[in-house]
Amino acid sequence: MKPADSPFQHLVRKLRQMEIRILKAVDAQLQGDFHSVFKGTGLEFDDVRLYQYGDEVRAIDWAVSSKGHGTFVKTYKEEREQQVLLLLDVSASQQVGAAARRKIDVGREICGVLALAAARQDAQLGILAFSDQKELYLAPGKGIRHAYSLIKRLFELTPRSRHTAVAGGIKQALGLLKRRTIVLLISDFIDAEYERELTMLARKHDLIVLQLLDQREREFPPLGIIPLHDQESGRTVWVNTSSAAFRARYRATYEQNREQIGQICRRHRTEYLSIATDTDFVPQLVHLFRRRNQRGGRG
Numbered sequence: 231m232k233p234a235d236s237p238f239q240h241l242v243r244k245l246r247q248m249e250i251r252i253l254k255a256v257d258a259q260l261q262g263d264f265h266s267v268f269k270g271t272g273l274e275f276d277d278v279r280l281y282q283y284g285d286e287v288r289a290i291d292w293a294v295s296s297k298g299h300g301t302f303v304k305t306y307k308e309e310r311e312q313q314v315l316l317l318l319d320v321s322a323s324q325q326v327g328a329a330a331r332r333k334i335d336v337g338r339e340i341c342g343v344l345a346l347a348a349a350r351q352d353a354q355l356g357i358l359a360f361s362d363q364k365e366l367y368l369a370p371g372k373g374i375r376h377a378y379s380l381i382k383r384l385f386e387l388t389p390r391s392r393h394t395a396v397a398g399g400i401k402q403a404l405g406l407l408k409r410r411t412i413v414l415l416i417s418d419f420i421d422a423e424y425e426r427e428l429t430m431l432a433r434k435h436d437l438i439v440l441q442l443l444d445q446r447e448r449e450f451p452p453l454g455i456i457p458l459h460d461q462e463s464g465r466t467v468w469v470n471t472s473s474a475a476f477r478a479r480y481r482a483t484y485e486q487n488r489e490q491i492g493q494i495c496r497r498h499r500t501e502y503l504s505i506a507t508d509t510d511f512v513p514q515l516v517h518l519f520r521r522r523n524q525r526g527g528r529g
Contacts, residue, residue: 319417322392349377360399400427
């Protein structure tokens with residue numbers, strides 16, 4: 231009799247099925263012209279050659295040209311080895327959602343699928359999971375064993391802190407990344423004062439922002455006067471969830487939070503996608519990668 235799968239084997243099989251759905255769907259929609267989920271826009275310095283008529287002045291390498299052997303221009307090549315970093319918020323607000331479909335569950339599944347896709351495409355992929363401190367860091371690596379290790383460590387992670395610091399997580403990533411990288415920032419963005427750091431990340435790297443949302447944060451059920459527990463502060467307050475004022479305030483906070491990150495991303499021409507916990511995220515990722523491919527990466 232065939233032995234039952236371990237929880238880890240079951241998880242990997244589930245993620246592989248999602249990955250296959252993504253790759254098949256993207257292939258079909260692009261008529262076989264799909265090169266990589268992780269298609270980037272990065273160019274890296276290759277060499278210098280003598281200036282030719284028609285070359286752009288801004289391509290001149292003044293340091294080399296100043297040596298007196300002629301005017302030289304820099305030449306570039308497309309980055310052959312793409313590097314990817316998953317930047318995942320694992321603070322307590324990510325615990326919101328139905329059983330097995332919390333924001334953190336969806337975030338982990340997205341990371342797992344992308345880790346498997348990166349292994350298939352020979353891309354270097356790492357992860358930095360953060361709360362208001364570094365919770366897990368795995369440097370970018372290649373291959374299926376690296377992908378399995380990343381998935382296992384991420385799904386076994388129990389964060390030490392309950393608090394959020396999106397700006398702090400971005401700062402940690404900026405300190406770790408030494409070359410241009412595709413960064414997928416995955417968070418609910420229930421935080422403030424992170425625009426400066428997000429702007430720096432968008433300027434230096436190829437940034438994709440994925441915002442995780444849950445229906446409970448948009449429409450709170452009218453349950454009367456009940457105690458509400460704040461996951462991050464640990465405080466419990468009694469509120470009248472049936473009152474029109476509470477419901478309007480609750481919905482406004484949700485909409486403001488969503489609009490804020492959307493505006494920031496539009497301002498910096500950063501790819502943005504909101505993913506609700508009660509939806510299938512695979513078609514949304516397919517659309518995102520297809521759009522990036524058609525735009526030649528960032529746009």
